[in-house]
Amino acid sequence: AVVSTQSGHYGRDVRTWFNQAGKKKRRRTKRLEKAAAIAPRPVAGLLRPVVHCQTIRYNARVRTGRGFTLDELKAAGVNRKQALSIGIAVDHRRKNRSQESLQANVLRLKEYKSKLIIFPRKASKPKKGDSTQAELEVATQMTGPIQPIKQVWSDTKARVITDEEKKQSAFQTLRMNRANVKLIGVREKRAKEAAEDDGLGSKKKKK
Numbered sequence: 001a002v003v004s005t006q007s008g009h010y011g012r013d014v015r016t017w018f019n020q021a022g023k024k025k026r027r028r029t030k031r032l033e034k035a036a037a038i039a040p041r042p043v044a045g046l047l048r049p050v051v052h053c054q055t056i057r058y059n060a061r062v063r064t065g066r067g068f069t070l071d072e073l074k075a076a077g078v079n080r081k082q083a084l085s086i087g088i089a090v091d092h093r094r095k096n097r098s099q100e101s102l103q104a105n106v107l108r109l110k111e112y113k114s115k116l117i118i119f120p121r122k123a124s125k126p127k128k129g130d131s132t133q134a135e136l137e138v139a140t141q142m143t144g145p146i147q148p149i150k151q152v153w154s155d156t157k158a159r160v161i162t163d164e165e166k167k168q169s170a171f172q173t174l175r176m177n178r179a180n181v182k183l184i185g186v187r188e189k190r191a192k193e194a195a196e197d198d199g200l201g202s203k204k205k206k207k
Contacts, residue, residue, distance in 0.1 A: 035141065040119065042142040046089040047112050048106045048148055062149055067091030068105060075102065076109035086116060087146075108147060 002189045049066035049072065067089035073080050083090050088109070096102040117139045120126040130137075 010033070015062075040117075040139055040141045041087060043189045044144070044146050044147050046087050047108075047146050048089050048109060049091075051094075051101070055186060060153070061151060063093065064149060065094065065196065067094065069094050069096055070103075071096055072102060072109065075106045076113070078109060078113070086118060088112070088160070 013111045031043075046067075048064040048066070049068045050062050053061045053063055068078075068091065069084070070080055070090075070092060073083055073088075073090065078086075078088060078155050080090060117134060117135050118128040118129060119139075
């Protein structure tokens with residue numbers, strides 16, 4: 001379709017992008033202003049944990065999560081109330097579903113703590129845990145991502161299934177484990193009642 005420019009509504013009838021260069025310059029200026037405002041803290045913001053993506057299709061990949069769990073902070077020796085003040089994101093709702101993810105994020109926190117430089121609130125009165133004057137002099141603002149995440153792919157190759165593996169049923173194993181977890185309370189109650197009945201029966205025999 002041809003739109004006439006004589007109508008006087010060219011900007012309304014045709015989508016223009018004449019401010020592209022100006023917007024680009026404005027975004028860059030804003031990034032520089034933000035970096036200067038939060039200096040000497042890292043430009044990337046807070047340190048975030050390594051988590052697995054959702055669904056079967058993507059769960060082999062890892063990405064940054066919202067924040068570290070309270071268990072991860074405790075294992076790494078980080079105070080949950082102090083974490084945000086030293087650039088560590090906290091998510092009290094997330095839970096650790098495996099020991100591997102817990103250990104991976106604990107190591108991530110410990111590596112971050114080993115490289116961390118803490119400026120005192122008052123230069124004349126440094127407190128316990130603040131960095132030394134020599135460390136403060138060499139401190140520079142970090143511009144790239146904080147501890148970038150590397151994708152780790154499994155090198156397991158396809159092989160023939162053994163006869164022993166064919167005899168086992170993953171479905172039955174999961175089904176039995178789920179039933180054992182579900183019925184643990186009922187079975188403990190029955191065992192306790194049976195033990196009490198045996199005790200009462202032995203007392204009656206003695207009489």
